[in-house]
Amino acid sequence: MSSINPVVIVGGGPAGALAAAELAGGGLEVVLFDEKLAWEKPCGGGITHKALEEWPFLRHAPVERNWVDTCELIAPTGRRVSFQLEHPVAIFSRCVLNSLLLERARWAGASIVRARVLKIDRAESSWRVRFTGGSIEAGFLVLAAGARNSFRQQFSLPFAPEDLMATAGYYIPGQSHCMQIQFLEGLHGYIWIFPRADHFSAGICGKLRSQGTVQLRRLLENSLRERGLEYEGAKFYSHVLPALRASTLREAPVSGDGWAIIGDAAGFVDPITGEGLYYALKSGGLLAQALLSSQPDSYPTLLGEELLRELETAAGVADRFYTGSWMGQSVVERMIQFTGSSPTFRQLMSDMFAGTQGYRDLRRRLYRSLPAMVAQSLIAALRLPRTEQGAAA
Numbered sequence: 234m235s236s237i238n239p240v241v242i243v244g245g246g247p248a249g250a251l252a253a254a255e256l257a258g259g260g261l262e263v264v265l266f267d268e269k270l271a272w273e274k275p276c277g278g279g280i281t282h283k284a285l286e287e288w289p290f291l292r293h294a295p296v297e298r299n300w301v302d303t304c305e306l307i308a309p310t311g312r313r314v315s316f317q318l319e320h321p322v323a324i325f326s327r328c329v330l331n332s333l334l335l336e337r338a339r340w341a342g343a344s345i346v347r348a349r350v351l352k353i354d355r356a357e358s359s360w361r362v363r364f365t366g367g368s369i370e371a372g373f374l375v376l377a378a379g380a381r382n383s384f385r386q387q388f389s390l391p392f393a394p395e396d397l398m399a400t401a402g403y404y405i406p407g408q409s410h411c412m413q414i415q416f417l418e419g420l421h422g423y424i425w426i427f428p429r430a431d432h433f434s435a436g437i438c439g440k441l442r443s444q445g446t447v448q449l450r451r452l453l454e455n456s457l458r459e460r461g462l463e464y465e466g467a468k469f470y471s472h473v474l475p476a477l478r479a480s481t482l483r484e485a486p487v488s489g490d491g492w493a494i495i496g497d498a499a500g501f502v503d504p505i506t507g508e509g510l511y512y513a514l515k516s517g518g519l520l521a522q523a524l525l526s527s528q529p530d531s532y533p534t535l536l537g538e539e540l541l542r543e544l545e546t547a548a549g550v551a552d553r554f555y556t557g558s559w560m561g562q563s564v565v566e567r568m569i570q571f572t573g574s575s576p577t578f579r580q581l582m583s584d585m586f587a588g589t590q591g592y593r594d595l596r597r598r599l600y601r602s603l604p605a606m607v608a609q610s611l612i613a614a615l616r617l618p619r620t621e622q623g624a625a626a
Contacts, residue, residue, distance in 0.1 A: 248496025
């Protein structure tokens with residue numbers, strides 16, 4: 234294990250901070266560099282039930298979070314439905330979440346350095362990392378500096394525009410326990426309004442190949458005005474989010490001799506929902522597991538088993554989700570219709586938001602549930618009374 238000491242992590246977001254905490258807690262020397270440390274970004278900040286079960290400290294840490302137990306979905310036609318979440322989602326400010334994770338890494342023994350990394354060079358069996366204020370030799374290098382970091386192309390394939398989403402957002406004063414997700418005609422993405430402890434994270438995401446930040450900002454502002462949410466004077470944010478194609482997930486290296494990439498820097502984000510916090514934390518934890526077992530080469534195998542197959546499945550259906558049709562209407566319209574009319578489908582949606590229903594076995598569950606969903610929707614449409622013999626399963 235001494236051959237990989239020290240581990241240098243470039244990037245202090247959720248992936249880098251969790252990896253730092255687990256590696257330092259396991260006895261490795263860890264130095265983490267980030268020029269901003271805790272900062273905000275246009276992100277919903279939602280932590281699912283699945284993530285809370287895997288990392289209980291996120292549920293119990295004495296920091297600000299808002300528990301959201303209701304979700305409202307809005308279709309391009311204006312059809313909307315609200316439903317209860319069986320497992321509430323914890324909504325964090327990203328500044329609060331990053332601070333919590335970095336402090337946890339510091340307590341575990343990691344050195345946290347606020348500095349910009351300027352250059353990374355290979356030096357025989359180690360790495361020379363140059364930063365504002367000096368340089369350091371690294372036995373193992375972890376890249377965790379986001380999707381648009383300048384070092385990714387030094388180690389892996391660059392992301393194409395087709396692999397990225399643009400995001401834009403405002404933070405608006407207000408309180409609620411209901412999150413809203415609105416789909417727009419022609420937008421490969423959605424508008425979100427996630428209530429944090431004392432404000433709304435209001436944002437929009439869309440494929441970079443078809444929408445730029447200016448266009449997305451205009452769509453978001455139109456929606457906010459319609460809802461009566463005042464954004465004038467609120468701080469505006471924009472960011473780039475990975476939404477990788479299946480081919481990129483399969484072909485782009487995420488590790489090699491003495492290095493590995495985790496989190497957004499590796500593109501580990503759900504290409505349908507844009508949810509990346511679970512995958513950031515998971516990839517950081519899997520890399521720590523590989524390094525602490527003195528088997529850094531096992532990282533890609535662990536990723537394949539725990540993470541990549543799910544993301545590849547999502548990537549394979551992302552375009553169909555946003556542009557395809559189902560039973561004569563768009564997928565999104567049918568999804569919202571069934572959520573409103575079918576308790577069976579509503580449970581499936583609740584499980585999706587909890588993170589407990591994945592994409593790989595979604596088709597099987599839909600086939601199994603389809604007769605009940607259709608029957609329940611027809612009963613709701615015709616307003617038929619429920620009877621002992623005629624009730625849908």
